[in-house]
Amino acid sequence: MKIHKLFLFGALVLSFRLFAQDAPPEISVIGEQYYCSDTPMNIVTSVSITDPNPEDTTLQEVFIQIAEGYELGEDTLVLSGVHPNISSVWNAAQGQLALFGPATFAEFESAIEDVLFQTTQTNFTQDRQFSINLGNANYLPSTGHYYFYVSSPGITWTQARDAAANQDYYGLTGYLATITSEEEVQLTGEQTSGTGWIGASDAETEGTWKWETGPEAGTVFWQGTANGNPVNGEFSYWNSGEPNNAGDEDYAHITSPNIGILGSWNDLAVTGDTNPGGDYHPQGYIVEFGGLPNEPEINLSAYSTIIMPRILSEDVSVCGTEQVTINIESSTNQADWYTSETSIIPVYSGLSYNVMLTESTTFWIDPSVSMCSNASQRFPVAVTVNPIPSVNDITIVQCEDEVIDGSANFNLSEYNDAIVSGDLSNIEVAYYSDADFLNQIDDQSYINTVNNQTVFVVATNTITQCSNQAEVLLVVNTELSQSVTLEACDSLDETGLVSFDLMVAETVIYANEGFDKEVEGFYETYNDALLLQNPLNTNYTNNQPYYQVIYARVQQDGNCHSIVEVVLNVKPLPELLEDETVFYCLNTFPETISLYGGIVNDVPNNYYYNWSTGETTINIDVNEPGTYTVDVTRPNGCTNQRVITVLASNTATIETIEITDISENNTITILASGEGEYLYALDDENGPYQESNTFEDVAAGVHTVYIKDIKADCGIVSEDISVLGFPKFFTPNGDTVNDTWQISGFSSQFPVTASVKVFNRFGKLITILNESNSQWDGTYNGKLLPSDDYWFEAKLAEGRTFKGHFALKR
Template sequence: MNTTIKILCFLSTILTFGQNMIVDSQSFTAQELIENILIDSNCIDNVTVTNVVGGNFSSSDQSYGFFDATGTTFPFDTGIVMSTGRLSNVPGPNTTLSDDDAPNWTGDTELETILNETNTTNATILEFDFTSVATEISFRYIFASEEYQEGNPNTCNFSDLFGFLIRPITGTQYTNIALVPGTNTPVKVTTVHPEIPGGCPAENEAYFESFNPSDAPINFNGQTKILTATAQTMPNETYHVKLVIADEQNFRYDSAVFLEAGSFRLSTDLGPNLLIESGNAICGDGTYTIQTNEPGTNNTFKWFKDGAELIGEINDNLEVSETGIYSVELTKDTCVLFGEVTIEYTENPIVFDSILVECALNLNGLAFYNLFDSNDEVTNNDSSIFISDFFLTAGDAEQDINAIVGANNFENSNTFQTVYARVENQANCYSIAEVELQVTNNTIFIPALDACDGAIVDGFADFNLNDITSAIADQLPVDATVTFYASEMDLSTETNNISGTFQNTIPNTQTLFVKIESNNQCNSISIVELIVLYTPVLLEDESFIYCLNSFPETITLIGGVLNDAPNNYYYEWLFNGTTTEVNTTFNDINEVGNYTVIVTDPNGCSSSRTLTVLPSSNPVIEDVIIMEGTQNSTVTIIASGDGDFEYALDNPDGVFQTENTFTNVTAGFHTIFVRDTNSCGMTEQVISVLGFPKYFTPNGDTYNERWQVKGVNADFNQGTAITIFNRYGKLLTQFTNESAGWNGTLNGQPLPSDDYWFVVTLLDGRTFTGHFALRR
C-alpha cells in the first residue's frame, strides 16, 4: 500500500470523530513519516532514516507519529508530531495533564550540549540523511507544552527542550535551526511567552500564539505561532538532520513539536518578516521590494499574496505597497523552491507643531527649556507614539543624526528659535514636528513668608509653601502650577523641586525661586524670601511648693523671659489647661495645679512653659506607737498631711531623719518633732516611755535614793500601781505613779542589799514584772 492510500484509509476512520486532532502511531514507518509526510520535493534525494528513539510503552503507543487536524482550529492540517509523552495524549480536548514516563527512557547529550543544558530525559529522536540541489531548505513547525501555565510564574522558570540539528554528513558540528526568528535564541517556553503578572515580562511575544482553552484540539496548555526552521546547504551535498525533543529535569509536564506535512522543502530566502510587533513594519504609503536573489534567466516565478496568485508577476522580485503574506514558487532546473514573508504596514505618527514658552532668568532673551515639555501637545496625548529626540535642523531630524544632547535642559541660542522633534511609534515609523521656543520676562510680586523659630532657637523653621501659592492666587492665570526651587541651578534644570512643608537650609533668611506655569508653558519666574522670626526664650519648666496651711497667702509665678524685657511680650496664663483672666508677666496664686504661661512677641511668635505647683502642709501627728518597758524601746510616729515629712527626738535644732521610727529610746519623758521638708511648718508632742531602773542606792548621798518607774507622773500613765516583793515573795510595799517611789525600808527599817521584785500594773491592763538590786 503506498503512502497516499494509507492516508486515505486513515482519514476514513476518523470522519465520525469531533473537532480534535487525530494521531496514528502504527500506519507509517519512521522512513515514511520523513520521506513521504514531512518532505515535499523531488529535488531532495537520498532520504534515509538512520535512528529512531522514543518511549517504550507497554501498549502499541509511541511518542511520535502522524497527526491529522483537518477541520479543527489547529493551524496545520497534517504532519508529524514528536512528544515527550504518549502519542495518545497529544489530541485534545485540553482537559488532562500530559505527564508520561516509560522505562529506561533517557535524555540526549547532543541536545544538552548545543543548548548548554543538563539533565534531559524522555527524549524522542528522528534522525535522517538527505541530499539537496538547493542552497537552502526549510520547514514549518509549532511548539506546544504543558509548561505554558497562564498567570503562573513557573512559565518563567521551566521548559522542556527541543532542537532541529543539522550538519554535513562529513562534519561533526551541529547547527540548531529551531530558533526565535532573527536571533540565536532557542525556542522554549521560557524564551517565547507573554507577560506573566508577578512573574516575568514578555519575551518574544510576537511568536507566542495562545494559552489553550479546555476545548483546544490538542492537549497542551499553550503553543507558539507557526515558526520556520531554515538551513543553508551546499547543493548536491549530503546532510544529517536530528529532530529531537526531551523533558528537562524530570518527566513531568510533557511537550510536543508539530512539523507541517510537506513543509520540508527547498526554499529561497525572501528576507525577514516586517511586522508592527517586531518594530520593522513599512511606514506610511511607502513601497517595499521583495527580493529572491535568484535572477537566473532559466528560472520562472509565481508570486502569491495571502494564498492568491498575483497574475502577471513573473519577475525575481516583487514590489508591494500593502499588508499581506507574500510567497513565491521559484522553478529552477525542474526543482521548485518556496519562499514566504509577511509584510505589514503602519501609519506614520500624526503630530502637531508646538510652542514652548520659557522664562528668562535675565534680559538677554535666553532661557533653559525641557524640550520634552512639548510632548503632550506634539503627540496630542497619544500614548502610542513618543518623541525620540530633538534636532536643530529638519534635515538632521529626517536623517536621525546630530540629536540634541541634554534636551531636558536646553538653552536656546536666539529668540524664537525652532527645534525639530522626531516622533516615532512602535514600528519605528516617524514624523517631524516643529517646536518654537519663545521667551517671556514676566515677573510677579511675592511677599516674604515668615515663620517662627522652633523650641530650639537656631534660625531654622518650617514654612508651608502652600501659603505662598494662596497669597498670590489673584495674580495667577487659570490652571497655573507653582513650583519652588532652592537654587537657581535647580530652577534652570527643573530638578529637586520642593513643595508642601519646607525647612530652610540657610539660617534666618533664605531665597527661593518660584516658577509659574500654565498649560505647560512658563508664565513667570520670581523669588520669595523666607524669614525666620525670633521666638521668645523662656526659663525651663519648673515646680513650686504651696503650703496649704498658709492659705490665703499667695506665691508669685513669673513668665520667665530671658535676655529681654518682660514687658515687651504678651502673656496668657492657663490653669490646668483652662484659660484664665491673668495676662501679666507674673501670676499670684494660692491654688495647687499646673500653670502654663504662653509668651507671645509682637510678631505673633510664642513660646510656653509649665509651672507645676505642688501641695504641702504643716504635719499632723495622728498617733505615736511606743514599744516600751524593754532595754530597746522604740517610738513610731504616725503623721498626716500633704507633703513630705522628717522627724527628730528631743532636739528641734538637731538632726532630723526621714524614718518615722526611733530605736533604743531611753525611758522617761521625750519631745518628738515632725516638720514639713518644704518648710511648711513643724509639730511637736511630749511622750512618755516606761522603764524600770535596774538598781537604786539609798545610802543618804541624795543620789538615786528611791526606786520609781520611769515615764510616769501626774500626766502620764495615771493609775499605775507598783508592788514590791523580796526574793521570798513577801510584800514589802505598794505605791502609785504619783508617789516619790520606794526608799528601801520596811516599817522604817532599812532593808539589806539584795534583789527585789516588782509588779507594775497599768490602767489599760498591761502588767510588767521584773527585779532590781538594792545597793548600800
C-alpha cells in the same frame, strides 16, 4: 520546502563495497537550471565521465539522488529515452534513482542526460540538488562528503567506531559519521530507514556531549540531558525526551523509524538494547568520508541544481503614504507584480518596485522564468502602510538658571506631548544637538550651549519603527522676579517645622507677576523648578528648621516666565520657663502665693498675657490649689503657653503616738494626717529628720517628737511624750551615782497617780513609792539592806500594771 527535521542516511547498502587505492573514474556535469512547472526537466544539460586508466571504459552502476530539498511523495526522477544496456530503479523512500549496467561511459552519459525531474509540488520552498555518484556511496553537495550505511545488527558503539576507522574509499579514511547540519540529517536519516551509531558520546564527562570522530573530534555540542542546551550554537538533533541517560547511556544513535521523530538521535549504552527484536537494538552504523587532512581529491560524484521559482521575501511594512520602494528577494532574477492572484497584466516587473501607496495592500508576485512557457506559482506579499508619527516644530521658553548667562537646564521630555500629536504610548522621542542626528542629548536634563539654540527631534513608533523629525527652538528668559515670604509661628513642640499653605504664596505671585501668568507648581530646588521635577504639595512642611527657600515656577503660554523664590520663615514662640508645680500651705489661708508668666531671656513688658483666671498681668496671686494656664504672646503674634499646677499642702495633724516602754527596746510610733509630705525628728526641732514615723531604742524619760512638712515647708508641729523605764541595778554607796532606784519617766507633766511596791526575795514589802516618795535609797526602817535581788509591782495612772526585778549592789 522546509527541511524535515528527521533523517537517516541515504542509500541503505546491504552488501557493502569499498574501492581500493586504484584511481577512480571521475564525473563532471553542467546543469544549473530554472524549473518550469509545465514539463519534466532534465537534471543536467551535459555529462562527462572519464577514467585515468584508458582501459577502464565501463561502469556497473550509477546512483542519482535528490540530495537536498527532496519532497517525499511529490518529487520523482525517471529515466527517459531508449538505453538498451541500462536499467533504472526509483527508490521513493530514499529519493534515489539507480542506473544499472554494465554499460560504457558514453552510454551512462547519455542515460544521465535523459534523467528527468518532475514534481507535483506547486508552492516551492527549496531548490533541488542532485548528486550523481559513480560509486556506491551517497554524496552530499553541501559538505562534499561521502556516506555509507553499514548494516551490522548487534554491533557495539566502540566496534562500529573502530570498523569505520578501518574503511577506505579511494584514499579517503572513514570515521563514524558526525552530523552537523540539517542537510546531513536529511540524507543520513530521513531518506534511509537504517538505524545505527554515530560518532558522539558523553562517556568522558556525563552530560557533556562531544564528537569523538572525524574532523570535529573533541567538539562539544550539547550540555545536559533532554532539558539541556546546545554549546556555542552547535547543531544537534535529539529525539523528544533525549538524551535521558536511562541506565548509563553514553553513546549517540540514530533512532529506529518506529521511535519518535524520523532521523533523530537518542543515547544508548555502548551495547544498545541486546534484544534483537527491540527498537533500540543497533542495526548498524554510518561511515563518513571526507574532511580529514592530507586526503586525495576524488570526483566520483558531481551535483547539479534545479532552481525552484519562489519569492523569498516575507510580508513587508513601509512608513507613510508617499512614494515608497519595496524590495523583494526571489530565487529567480525576475519577478512580475500583480494586484490580485488572477489578474492578467502585471503592474511591474523587477525586484525593486517604486510605487505610491496610500493604504495597505497585497501584491501577487510571480518569480517568472523567461525560458518557461507558462507562469509560475504566484506568491502573496502583503505591504502594510504604517502612518508616520505626526510632529510639530515648537519653541520652548525656559527660565534663566541661577547664573545669568543665557543658558538654562531644560527637561525636554516634558514637551513630548507638544511635539508629537496623538497617543504617545508607543512613541519613542529622542533629541539630538545636530541636524545629522549623530549626537543624542539627555532629554531630562539638557543645558543649552547658546540662547535661541535649535535641537532636533526624532519621534519613532516602537512597533512599526516609522519615524518623523521636528525642530525645537530653546529660548532662555532672563527676566527676574520678586521673592515672596510666607511666615508662620512655630508649633508648640518648637521644632521650627510647620505646615505652610502655598496657595497663599500663589496669590501674592499673581499680584506681583500678573494674572495672565500661571503658577505651574512649587519645588524644593531651583533645578527641579527648571526641569519640572518633584513638585511639592500645596500643603508643605518645611524640612529646614525656621528658614527655607523653595521655588515657584511661573508659566506664560505654556513656557517658563520666571522662577520665584518663596521664603518660608518660621517665627519662634516666646521662650517660657518649663511648666511647673507649686504648693500652697492651707494653714496660711488666706495668704497668697504669686504665679509668674515665665518669660526667659527677653523683656517681658512687650508681651501679652492671658491667664485662665481672666487676668492679663505677668504675675497673679492665688490662695487655692488648681491648674492655672497663661498664654504668652509676643508682639509678632506668636503665642506660647505655660501651665502651673498648684497643689495643696499643710502642717501635720498628730492623730496618736504609740509608745512601747519598760522593755528591752522602747519604741515610739507617730500616726499623723494631712496634705503634706512629712519627716520626723526626736527631741530636736532641727533634726536630724527621718522618713520613718517610728523611733526605736528610745531611752526612758520625757521626749518631744517633731513633724515637719517638706512638700511646701508649711511648718513643724510637736508633742511631748513620756517613756517609762527602770534601772536594772543601783549602788547606794553615797557617791551620788546610782544612789537611788526609781521608775523613770515620771514628771509633773506626766505624774504617776498610782504606786510602786518594792519587795525582797521573800515577798516582804520593803517600801511604797508614789508622787511624794518617788525614790528608794536601799534602807528599810533606817537600816541598810544587803546586796540582793528585789522585786517591784507598779500600778500606773492610765491603768497599766507591770512587774519586774532589779539588783541592789553595795
